[in-house]
Amino acid sequence: MSKDPTDIQRRAIELDAAYRAGDLETVRRLLGDPPGFPNCPQPFELGCAGAPLDYAFCWSPAAMIYALLALGADVNYDAGDGFPALFTLLETDRADKYELLAHLLDHGADIHRRGINDWTPLHYAAAQRDLRAVEILLSRGADPHLKTRIDEGLSALEEAERNGYHEIAAAMMASAS
Structure with a gap:
């Protein structure tokens, strides 16, 4: 170069x-x-x-x-910055974000891949209050009970409940039953 x-x-x-x-x-x-x-x-x-x-x-x-x-x-590239593929996509405001999310999952994106704060993509989508992303991830097998291995060790469901994201927590509880 x-x-x-x-x-x-x-x-x-x-x-x-x-x-x-x-x-x-x-x-x-x-x-x-x-x-x-x-x-x-x-x-x-x-x-x-x-x-x-x-x-x-x-x-x-x-x-x-x-x-x-x-x-x-x-789709599971090394993300030294804490933002693996699903996190980076969820961070965008693309109109086609949800279609791309499903496509990445179809291409083997790790639905439980850890990123920033040791969160899973479900933690990240819930923190963004992105109900549609939460529903897609849950429908593809994301575990709302998977806890972080650092800090308070909370699951995405526990984080949603603690932060008052009632609609998101309800979606997670419904998927777990």
Whole structure:
């Protein structure tokens, strides 16, 4: 990779534009056609550290995400920042978030994968008060009784009850019966 700051800035802008346009081939070219694509780290200096799938959740059309998955993108990529794939997706305000959530689960995303605060995706969806995501996760087998292994060791159900998220807690209790 060039060390010329002007070239790096130009490539970073082009890479972001390619992600936003869903232009997979340009993304791959700008990354230097790295070995293991799309399961490769991206250069931090281009402003897109992490896995290509991770960046695509935030900025790309669904077709780009489907294309990355078709190429074998790992839905359980290493997330050193505490935001594995399901967490990153749940964090977005994408109109197609729930369709993509189901698609990631269909592609083997670990429904109990731990992230920030040792939460599961169900903990995270409940903390966001995202009833629809909670219902999707529960329908796919998320365990509302799985406790964190740190802090107070609470389950997603206990967290929802403690925080007064009554509708979410009710959905979890209904799924557990």
